[in-house]
Amino acid sequence: MKKKLFIPIILLLMVVISACGNKSTNNTDASASASPSQNANEPASTVAASGTITYQSESGPVEVPSSPKRIVALSNAPNVLSLGGTLVGVDQWTNMNPLFKEKLAGVEVVSEADLEKITALDPDLIIAGTEIKNPDELKKIAPTVTYTWGKLDYLAQQHEIGKLLNKEKEAQAWIDDFKQRAEAAGKEIKAKLGENITVSVFETDTKDFYVFGNNWARGTEILYQAMGLNMPEKVKKDALGPGYYTLSQEVIPEYAGDYIVLSRGVADDNAFMKTEIWSNIPAVKNKHVIEIDTKTATYSDPITLEYLLKIFTEGFLGKE
Template sequence: MKKFIPAIMLLVLVVVLSACGSNKANNTNTASGTVTYQSESGPVEIPANPKRIVALAYAPNMISMGANIVGVDQWTNMSPLFNEKLKGVEVVSDEDLEKIIELDPDLIVVGTESKNVAKLSEIAPTVTFTWGKLDYLNQQLEIGKILGKEKEAQTWVDDFKSRAAAIGDEIKAKIGEDATVSVIETDAKSFYVFGDHWARGTEVLYQAMGLKMPEKVAKDAQGPGYYTLSQELLSDYAGDYIVLSRSSANDNAFMNTDTWKNIPAVKNKHVIEIDTEASSYSDPTTLESLLAIFKEGFLK
């Protein structure tokens, strides 16, 4: 009997250790330093801590978490918020296969709309994301997973939501709970008004802060994300406050027209300007920058 008890304990220990080892193998390969990421297109074995990333999508999200980017898309490269961090980084597209091979990436991130996903996957483990499938916070959590920084991503998400909500409460206390805000952008040819999930600070204003958009904006822009309109219709979509996204490189002569000057929000100096190139993403760096701009713009 005394010999039987240790034998049973040994058997239980072996079973437990085997189960733990099997469970770990399904997620992490300690020998090769890889993990299995459950992407929307299926499981992908990726580096546990990727060191050389070609980011053809969601580069700002990765840069915000300190990822080492060796190849980046042209649009991210245009944002002044990332100029310093992208010095010396090769600008590539999903068609620059030879360039990407030369960069020797250990991870590639690209949109599902790419026609070269299969070819990219032959170069390095490739993770695809469908733009807009996840909201801006859950997207950041997924980026955290592929970088091995899920806890850091969750910490930022929780903190940002708390701070943005508090600032939103301050703003609503000042401008009124029913005051409306429109986000309008111009590219010198057309004007656009946005719903609550199309960058330009819309996630901050409407989702995180809980500010209201005009009914007409909600009707026409909320579903598709944005709505194109003529200069003559700007006043119909303007809220009590306007966040104006514009590029200094474009012709902004419209700001000198009576159509613009006669909009009540413009008359009341309720216009907050943001740089289009610096507000086209919804990553932590961009969102933190916009949060600071909105806090000053509404509460000053």
């Protein structure tokens, strides 16, 4: 009698357990198919149910929001802005740049030392340079990703920020388009002015003079990399490797190309431009000097590059 009762009970339990298992499986499948952030071809380890992604940073994997809403950028803020990222905190140098003034209205200026201030901003992502001294403290506040300045070229850096913000497609689309437009402009410049035309990029703060290589902002990436224009041999010898070279005013003519891009503060003293040394440079005599404001030219992000591409196209070709 006991055996006869026991068998039906076991069968009933098996039916119930089986039904629960099927229900659980069905719910999981429905949830997975309803999730807009899950890509069928994406490894499961990169997307979490909590709306995060695993970003492979140079220091290792970091779990970050798949759509960050409150970003503190102690570095690379312009790259974030170019992709429509929402900043709640920014470094002082980006904040001082006229190109970003409108986009940074109401954004708090912070440094790595402002831990309480950063905490109060309630960020969901922090971006900084690897040179910061307190990365562990920042990580306690929010997921923190650091980059080594200059480790990536200007286009690769934009691509990485795109991956970090889950906007890789947008970043790559801009990269492809910019490269095409800048290369076309370079070909047009060479067709008009000659294949061997040389360009020098100088900067002065009224006291010191510098000449730049091909990767030190001030539009050097556009001129030498994207457009493929030439730098004078003297510049190549002294500035290409280190990125820049400090000059005395007396030797500036030795580094001057057929065209000069001059980076200086618009409100700074320009007495040097009235000196005999400067006035006798062939590029100056021929009015082949394109001036840019130092404050707007010290980054290599898409916003800055688009701004400078327009200036260069007009300066070399006489058109926008």
